[in-house]
Amino acid sequence: MKSLTSRDYVQVALVAAIYIVFTVLPPFNAISYGPYQFRLSEMLNFLAFYHPKYILAVTLGCMIANFYSFGLIDVVVGGLSTLIFVSLGVKLFKGYQKDYLFKGQLNKAFFYFSIFFALSMVTVAAELAIIAKAPFFWTWLTTGLGELLSLLVGSLVIEKLGQRIDFRR
Numbered sequence: 001m002k003s004l005t006s007r008d009y010v011q012v013a014l015v016a017a018i019y020i021v022f023t024v025l026p027p028f029n030a031i032s033y034g035p036y037q038f039r040l041s042e043m044l045n046f047l048a049f050y051h052p053k054y055i056l057a058v059t060l061g062c063m064i065a066n067f068y069s070f071g072l073i074d075v076v077v078g079g080l081s082t083l084i085f086v087s088l089g090v091k092l093f094k095g096y097q098k099d100y101l102f103k104g105q106l107n108k109a110f111f112y113f114s115i116f117f118a119l120s121m122v123t124v125a126a127e128l129a130i131i132a133k134a135p136f137f138w139t140w141l142t143t144g145l146g147e148l149l150s151l152l153v154g155s156l157v158i159e160k161l162g163q164r165i166d167f168r169r
Contacts, residue, residue, distance in 0.1 A: 015058065023039055040150060041061065042150045045117065048087075051167060059086070077123055095109070117147060117151060125140035
């Protein structure tokens with residue numbers, strides 16, 4: 001990635017702030033933490049398909065939002081998981097971004113990424129099993145399903161916004 005401009009830093013900060021608001025503030029906070037999660041903010045992960053700077057944005061947003069749950073351990077686990085799995089997911093599925101599953105409604109890159117990222121909730125399940133003594137497999141299932149649903153809904157939102165806003169700049 002080339003060096004970032006002042007405009008890029010402002011966009012990173014704005015996306016991170018939106019992630020935090022959609023995770024930490026009521027009513028979103030009630031469904032954003034614990035073994036049953038539906039983080040609306042996760043839709044912002046798809047911005048990374050438009051420009052790599054958004055990987056930094058969602059990682060920072062996730063780290064700050066996670067500080068409000070289990071503290072520093074959640075900042076590290078959630079932040080590293082976001083950084084690794086968003087980066088890897090974009091690398092694996094970016095080539096499918098122009099292909100659609102249903103007549104322009106859901107692009108394959110976003111769909112495949114949603115499944116991949118939902119499976120990555122194994123890290124959240126492991127953390128919650130250790131810290132909160134939550135049952136590992138049940139927590140993986142519930143956080144994975146919540147992640148999958150929030151990402152599928154978010155993919156449609158970001159796809160529509162991407163048709164009107166140039167996220168590549």
